Amino acid sequence: MVKPNESQxxxxxxxxxxxxxxxxxxxxxxxxxLLPLQKIRLGLLRKNATQRHGVTKWNRGITADNxxxxxxxxxxxxxxxLNNEWNAYAxxxxxxxxxxxxxxxxxxxxxxxxxxxxxGKNAGDLGSKFTEYLRxxxxxxxxxxxxxxxxxxxxxPSSGRYKCRKCSTTLVDIEV
Ligand SMILES: [Zn+2]
Ligand SMILES: [Zn+2]
Numbered sequence: 001m002v003k004p005n006e007s008q009x010x011x012x013x014x015x016x017x018x019x020x021x022x023x024x025x026x027x028x029x030x031x032x033x034l035l036p037l038q039k040i041r042l043g044l045l046r047k048n049a050t051q052r053h054g055v056t057k058w059n060r061g062i063t064a065d066n067x068x069x070x071x072x073x074x075x076x077x078x079x080x081x082l083n084n085e086w087n088a089y090a091x092x093x094x095x096x097x098x099x100x101x102x103x104x105x106x107x108x109x110x111x112x113x114x115x116x117x118x119x120g121k122n123a124g125d126l127g128s129k130f131t132e133y134l135r136x137x138x139x140x141x142x143x144x145x146x147x148x149x150x151x152x153x154x155x156x157p158s159s160g161r162y163k164c165r166k167c168s169t170t171l172v173d174i175e176v
Contacts, residue, residue, distance in 0.1 A: 001043035056100035092123035
């Protein structure tokens with residue numbers, strides 16, 4: 001876990017407060033004790049993480065039978081989610097991790113139902129935008145279709161192995 005600095009800690013606590021407040025108003029959480037969510041340790045993922053936007057880490061030796069909120073070691077969010085522009089998506093991600101913390105380990109049907117009851121209806125769609133943003137940020141290469149003029153930011157060169165999805169032209173590499 002990356003330890004948040006002081007201003008990051010404040011932003012994380014603000015976000016926690018907001019998410020718990022919204023959850024308290026949600027029909028689907030009415031029978032759950034949300035108070036323990038206030039005590040979970042919040043941390044950050046590494047800045048160059050691109051695959052994950054958030055993660056719930058359990059203490060060692062925890063299995064499906066003894067999932068309990070007391071056994072959550074940390075919840076970690078991508079540090080860039082603390083930028084103002086990603087606020088709505090940050091709340092969605094923290095809600096997602098709180099669902100895990102409340103004992104729903106797998107992304108099954110019930111999990112998705114809980115996740116989609118979040119009132120920010122389009123927040124889930126922001127996930128692909130955030131992924132794209134992270135890709136652009138860490139891109140060392142653009143894979144370019146000279147026919148369609150499309151650019152795909154990537155960490156590694158395509159080295160002639162990939163074709164444009166639209167027109168099948170072989171993509172060429174341009175260094176960022
Ligand atoms: Zn998850
Ligand atoms: Zn093309």
